[in-house]
Amino acid sequence: MSALNDLINLNLADTTDKIIAEYIWVGGSGIDLRSKARTLTGPVTDPAKLPKWNYDGSSTDQAPGHDSEVILYPQAVYKDPFRRGNNILVMCDAYTPAGEPIPTNKRFDAAKVFSHPDVVAEEPWYGIEQEYTLLQKDVHWPIGWPVGGFPGPQGPYYCGVGADKAFCRDIVDSHYKACLYAGINISGINGEVMPGQWEFQVGPSVGISAGDQIWVARYILERITEIAGVVLTFDPKPIKGDWNGAGAHTNYSTKSMRADGGFDVIKKAIEKLGLRHKQHISAYGEGNERRLTGRHETADINTFSWGVANRGASVRVGRDTEKEGKGYFEDRRPASNMDPYVVTSMIAETTILWKP
Amino acid sequence: MSLLSDLLNLNLSDTTEKIIAEYIWIGGSGMDLRSKARTLNGPVTDPAKLPKWNFDGSSTGQAPGEDSEVIIYPQAIFKDPFRRGNNILVMCDAYTPAGEPIPTNKRFDAAKIFSQPDVVAEEPWYGIEQEYTLLQKNVRWPLGWPVGGYPGPQGPYYCGVGADKALGRDIVNSHYKACLYAGINISGINGEVMPGQWEFQVGPAVGISAGDELWVSRYILERITELADVVLSFDPKPIQGDWNGAGAHTNYSTKSMRNEGGYEVIKAAIEKLGLKHKEHIAAYGEGNERRLTGRHETADINTFLWGVANRGASIRVGRDTEREGKGYFEDRRPASNMDPYVVTSMIADTTILWKP
Numbered sequence: 257m258s259a260l261n262d263l264i265n266l267n268l269a270d271t272t273d274k275i276i277a278e279y280i281w282v283g284g285s286g287i288d289l290r291s292k293a294r295t296l297t298g299p300v301t302d303p304a305k306l307p308k309w310n311y312d313g314s315s316t317d318q319a320p321g322h323d324s325e326v327i328l329y330p331q332a333v334y335k336d337p338f339r340r341g342n343n344i345l346v347m348c349d350a351y352t353p354a355g356e357p358i359p360t361n362k363r364f365d366a367a368k369v370f371s372h373p374d375v376v377a378e379e380p381w382y383g384i385e386q387e388y389t390l391l392q393k394d395v396h397w398p399i400g401w402p403v404g405g406f407p408g409p410q411g412p413y414y415c416g417v418g419a420d421k422a423f424c425r426d427i428v429d430s431h432y433k434a435c436l437y438a439g440i441n442i443s444g445i446n447g448e449v450m451p452g453q454w455e456f457q458v459g460p461s462v463g464i465s466a467g468d469q470i471w472v473a474r475y476i477l478e479r480i481t482e483i484a485g486v487v488l489t490f491d492p493k494p495i496k497g498d499w500n501g502a503g504a505h506t507n508y509s510t511k512s513m514r515a516d517g518g519f520d521v522i523k524k525a526i527e528k529l530g531l532r533h534k535q536h537i538s539a540y541g542e543g544n545e546r547r548l549t550g551r552h553e554t555a556d557i558n559t560f561s562w563g564v565a566n567r568g569a570s571v572r573v574g575r576d577t578e579k580e581g582k583g584y585f586e587d588r589r590p591a592s593n594m595d596p597y598v599v600t601s602m603i604a605e606t607t608i609l610w611k612p
Numbered sequence: 613m614s615l616l617s618d619l620l621n622l623n624l625s626d627t628t629e630k631i632i633a634e635y636i637w638i639g640g641s642g643m644d645l646r647s648k649a650r651t652l653n654g655p656v657t658d659p660a661k662l663p664k665w666n667f668d669g670s671s672t673g674q675a676p677g678e679d680s681e682v683i684i685y686p687q688a689i690f691k692d693p694f695r696r697g698n699n700i701l702v703m704c705d706a707y708t709p710a711g712e713p714i715p716t717n718k719r720f721d722a723a724k725i726f727s728q729p730d731v732v733a734e735e736p737w738y739g740i741e742q743e744y745t746l747l748q749k750n751v752r753w754p755l756g757w758p759v760g761g762y763p764g765p766q767g768p769y770y771c772g773v774g775a776d777k778a779l780g781r782d783i784v785n786s787h788y789k790a791c792l793y794a795g796i797n798i799s800g801i802n803g804e805v806m807p808g809q810w811e812f813q814v815g816p817a818v819g820i821s822a823g824d825e826l827w828v829s830r831y832i833l834e835r836i837t838e839l840a841d842v843v844l845s846f847d848p849k850p851i852q853g854d855w856n857g858a859g860a861h862t863n864y865s866t867k868s869m870r871n872e873g874g875y876e877v878i879k880a881a882i883e884k885l886g887l888k889h890k891e892h893i894a895a896y897g898e899g900n901e902r903r904l905t906g907r908h909e910t911a912d913i914n915t916f917l918w919g920v921a922n923r924g925a926s927i928r929v930g931r932d933t934e935r936e937g938k939g940y941f942e943d944r945r946p947a948s949n950m951d952p953y954v955v956t957s958m959i960a961d962t963t964i965l966w967k968p
Contacts, residue, residue: 335627402750410671429694433695444649449671553668567670567677574666
């Protein structure tokens, strides 16, 4: 295989100024990632300088066959950890030829919320804890689990070490470095409570970039699991029974919350979230009712609750924030398959713009 | 898979100042190691400059769900042999949010003993001989043993060479180099009497650092066995019958013992240890009664006995020490699953501070 690797790892900068740009977009299901690559004549770091492109929307359930062109607008550029050199990954969103965002384009409305002057003034920061499960290819059973059976019960796996406790760490660790290389603000990783489940965190990111970074981090993760021959799932409750689900806890703060007296601003914001619990829940990911049961470190889907250091609540405030009287809070409701554009903008909208 | 290694081996210092710090702590059983990683803005070599962090104690048996945050305080830094570059491993101990050490935090009390002026003045040195057994995953039977049966009796395996005598040497040798890389004071390795069992030694290490270095070397070992898909066991008597157990013989000396006339100081210290035999044994590792039988190079658990060059004694003094009239002695009682913070500080406490 090493002749193939030699070619994959060719450093083109020696022979040409051309670069390769991988354009990434979200497909018709709202959780399937798609990408294709094109050659550009020289290095580019500013998305505004990248050409718009298009793809066959009839093949991703995003356009009818007789009018299939969907236009991609580049929105964010990252270094490509797979091709390296001056090659790039480009996060895009999708529009009709007439310039209207297509229905699955959730970034467009999020960007509108984030460009509202009141939201801009509050500089909303997000730290998203993305959980995910790795499955053995073909059988779609979690990695490390005996096929046809179950591993020992949860307990030893959270942050665990050892061949019988941590499975596929190479995927997690290569993802960590690849994201740092790409310029994604990945802040950490840990093994999760269910064996075969892991988490990475992205943030703090401001406004719309939280969504861009999570989507590209998910893309990089799926490219890595592809290399490893393992299947990635963002299903919020991959295995029924006494096994934790997978979430995307969203940590949030505004300028006012980070300043002195912020704890009161936080409490008011949490109150507003409580008044719109049903609306948020319906936008926080498909299948979340299988996960938010009130057990396994979740709050029941029909209940809104909050508490300091309480992992069984909908919203958790850290002890540090309580002690210092300012800081941030954690919305534990979003599922692992949530759309970060939707969740981040909705939290900003409810807490900053909405008047009850 | 080599595309994955390209990513795992990415040298991030080319693209960013950021580093990854793997925070390590001991879990609720007192023997399970846990770790998770976070991104820091630049290289750090002083633990005092690292931020405190926290983990979900309800997932490790160290806190209840409604009040789950446990705080980890960085205590010692080592270079990360897996991520290399400027990335680090950080040995931590655990506290409540109010700043009290949690019950499983044995380092806190050890540190108090090691900072007593009388103990500081005596500069206690430790050399710990960590034995361990490698097991085949899934069946949990020693590496190289036929499943459902036994290898030939003990004899050829101690320091042995050859495919039928030394099993798992790649794990042992990569561990040796990884520890040296990390900055751990690993002084040697050898194959042990029972096939599939090995030993490494850490020291001489002064005071509290003996415990820090031993715990991090255990962590590095379990990360390596994880890579090798082999299970690591610190059980003191993994196989019943005519098979050696696994210990953590602790070699010890103080300034007075290392100086002229030290041999008398050694004898006085051994006498004090004899008076507190039961208390020490109770803290020297779970399951030690299965190992300390009086056979297989151990002394019976209920007997305190010392002798020069006597491997069947509780305490052994080397012939060199006897001949030079100064040196150190070896406490052979601790089991392989002992907590080095407890054992090292208890030996110092009994021999330096305690007045019978």
